[in-house]
Amino acid sequence: MGPSRPLAKALGGHFTVYSYDRRGRGESGDTRPYDTEREVEDIEAVLMAAGGEAFVWGMSSGAMLALMATTRLPGITKLALYEAPLIVDGSRATTEADWAAIRAAVAAGQLGEAVRAFLKSVGMPGLLIALMRLTPIWRKLKAVARTLPYDGAIVAGDQLGKPLISGRWASVTPPVLVSDGGKSPAWMRHGNRALAEALPNASYVTLAGQNHMLKAKAHAPVLVDFFNRQP
Numbered sequence: 001m002g003p004s005r006p007l008a009k010a011l012g013g014h015f016t017v018y019s020y021d022r023r024g025r026g027e028s029g030d031t032r033p034y035d036t037e038r039e040v041e042d043i044e045a046v047l048m049a050a051g052g053e054a055f056v057w058g059m060s061s062g063a064m065l066a067l068m069a070t071t072r073l074p075g076i077t078k079l080a081l082y083e084a085p086l087i088v089d090g091s092r093a094t095t096e097a098d099w100a101a102i103r104a105a106v107a108a109g110q111l112g113e114a115v116r117a118f119l120k121s122v123g124m125p126g127l128l129i130a131l132m133r134l135t136p137i138w139r140k141l142k143a144v145a146r147t148l149p150y151d152g153a154i155v156a157g158d159q160l161g162k163p164l165i166s167g168r169w170a171s172v173t174p175p176v177l178v179s180d181g182g183k184s185p186a187w188m189r190h191g192n193r194a195l196a197e198a199l200p201n202a203s204y205v206t207l208a209g210q211n212h213m214l215k216a217k218a219h220a221p222v223l224v225d226f227f228n229r230q231p
C-alpha cells in the first residue's frame with residue numbers, strides 16, 4: 001500500500017476499505033511477462049471480494065490504472081483520482097528517454113540507478129536524491145524498483161506533451177473526482193485539469209498546500225465528502 005496506508009486508515013472510520021499491494025510490491029506476487037490487463041484483473045478481484053461494487057481511489061500511475069479499470073469494470077460506481085501524471089502540453093519535457101533509462105537500469109540489475117532515474121524524471125533535485133540514498137527509504141524504493149517499468153507501461157503514452165484524445169473516456173460515466181495539489185508543478189495541474197475536462201461526469205479540485213506526497217489529513221475529508229455525495 002505504501003503511502004496510501006494512512007489514507008486507508010482515515011477512511012476506515014467512514015467506509016469498509018479494501019486495499020492491496022500492486023503486482024510485485026509489498027505482499028503481492030508477480031506474473032511475467034507483465035501486462036496491464038493483469039492489473040485490471042487484480043482490481044476486478046478486489047471488487048468481487050467487496051461484493052461486486054465499490055468506490056475506487058488511485059494516485060499517480062495508480063490513478064491511470066483505476067481509470068483504465070473503470071472503462072472495463074461496471075462495478076466501479078465512483079472514482080477518485082489524485083495527480084495522474086499526464087503531460088498534455090509543453091510545460092515540461094516528455095518522458096520517453098526517462099522510461100528507457102529506467103527499463104535499461106532494471107534489466108541490468110542496477111536498481112539504485114533505476115530509482116535515481118525515476119526520481120529525476122518526476123522532478124526531484126539531484127541533491128535531494130543524493131540525500132535520500134542515506135536514508136532508510138532508499139532501501140524501500142530499491143525493493144520495488146523492478147516494478148517501475150510497470151508504471152511506465154501505464155502512463156508513458158500519456159506523457160508525450162499532446163492534448164488528450166477527445167472521447168477517449170466516453171464510457172466512464174460514474175462520477176469522478178480529479179484532484180491535484182496546489183504546490184504541485186504546472187504540468188501536473190495542467191494534466192489533471194485536462195483530464196477532468198475530458199471525462200463526461202467529473203469534478204476537479206485543487207488541494208491547497210499539497211503536492212505529490214500524499215497527506216491523509218488533507219485528502220481524506222475531500223474523499224469522504226465525494227463518496228458520500230448523492231448523485
